[in-house]
Amino acid sequence: MKRYYEDAKENVQHKVNTSLRMFINRLHADFPAHWHTDIEIIWPREAPYKVICGNQTYYVEVDDILLICPTVLHEIFSLSPGTRVYIQADFSGIGAIKEIDKAFHLMAPALHIKKKSCPPDVYNYLCSQMNKIMELYFGSTPPIYTHEKEVDESVISYTKLADYDELEIYSILMQLIAFCGKNIHLFRESSSSSSGLSLKNSLPLSNVCNYIAEHFSEDLSLESVASFAGFSKYHFERIFSDYTGVTFYQYLQQIRINYATTLLSNPELSVTDISYQSGFASCTAFTRAFKKSTGYPPSKFRVLNEEQHPLSANPHFADRKLRHTVV
Template sequence: MIEELHGRRETVLHPATQAFRLYMNIEAENYPAHWHTDLEIIMPIENIYTAVIEKQSYCLEPNDIFIIPSGQIHELIAPPKGRRLIFQVDHAILREVNGFDSIYNKFFPYALFRESECPEIHSRLVQYLMQIYQEYTSVEPLFEASIHGLAIAFFVQAGRLRLKQTDSFSSLKKHKQQSYIDTFFNLCTYMNEHCTEDLSMDELAEMTGFSKSHFIRLFKEFAGVSYYEYLTKRRLLHAELLLDNPEYSIADIAMQSGFNSLATFNRVFKSSHNCTPTDYRKRQHSAS
């Protein structure tokens, strides 16, 4: 159910005071290519459901869990009959999961969890989603707090499973692999906290103890993108937070988010969000 669409950008309308929206979708309706700032979790209950990302189709079976990160363009194709749980979550909740930001990039362009891969963790994820659904539909006292806690527990398990799936530095021995993961996890945490500053590749490579050439290769193996792409994405997330405050001008936001010019900020933001920072701000305010 898309309630508000501007071009390809969907504005997810959360119920008042809630940082999430959940519904059991039974509509035999296809949704054209679109994106939204919320992270989206889809789990078919009855019959298949198809997601299309970057021109690749993914046929989801019942109990498959498909996670679409914030800003990712996707298309959804429904069968004539079926049911699927759709849970859309404000990215702010993810910031409460300590360390999650450092691995969030591993969820791009999508994450797919099937029972056959890791039955124990997958079973927990399904259980969390069904508990969230029960809380959401029962509207018992403190149901929002309960959903909040369940969502955080879900993302902790999802993060662990995603790390298993991507298996960074798999060619190394176990103890060395864990050492490399810890090094780059800590580096990403540092970059998250200092993304608005002038972080040079030389400085970051020195922090890891690797040469520049090794650093470039190892960072991409861990994060799935180059250090520059990772840093840019962090700066854009910071800019999104500032855009919610009407007291800041677009130029101020560009500078406070680590971009060296307004032109660069506008270009990078539009390339990522398919709209200018000004348009993004207008749409956020019109939806609130």
């Protein structure tokens, strides 16, 4: 079967009748700053990447795994030719599960799983999950490693998934996200006491994260949330920072900004409307905090939405229109 396409805008092109996209990228190309509402997982198999997410830079070596949270502005640099695995999945329809958002808040802007420092049993489990997804998506595991003459040929599947395969893939992704959320300390390079956080404190703090996720648009204070958790202000401030890796106010502000980025994908909402819906006291405060977090004011950030303003770096991201098919 041979297919002919005409050029069209670049977009997050999901597999037919699904909210998923996966492909084996063998192109030596950079991707300019962009964002989308999908979770994105990058798994370099033959060549590293440099990835900038928000204000953080990740050097993703061969066999590392980088999980980029939804609505995070990111830029990707190809340091050398080689194969990388990509998975993208839209989780916007699973918002009723509050712990999904909690996991993303803990991982934000991205979770870098380094093969050299990850416990082998944990790393092997994550790789097995990725391979399961590949087998379901492509029908069988596609060849990862390439000969030199094939280095520019990416592997993309345009066919439909078998019945319930999308559900199974989402199930695997949710297991993977839950596992990473529960074991977040394994992936953090930190000498802080977060890795030794007692089980006695972890449950109340998990409940606190759920509480913040439900009330972030309200006027929350450190004192009121500490009281909700049943700790003194100063003890809560310390253990919350150990648990999340950031201060309470940094965590609260990032939740508000993450929510705002989701709203920015809706062109019918003004920046002022979004600022108040996200819990900021004024549009000025929102713009200042948003620019500090992302490097862009909200209006400019909105322009970088891949769904509305397509990229141009990689033709395999193109949302091509099928003109006709020759069998």
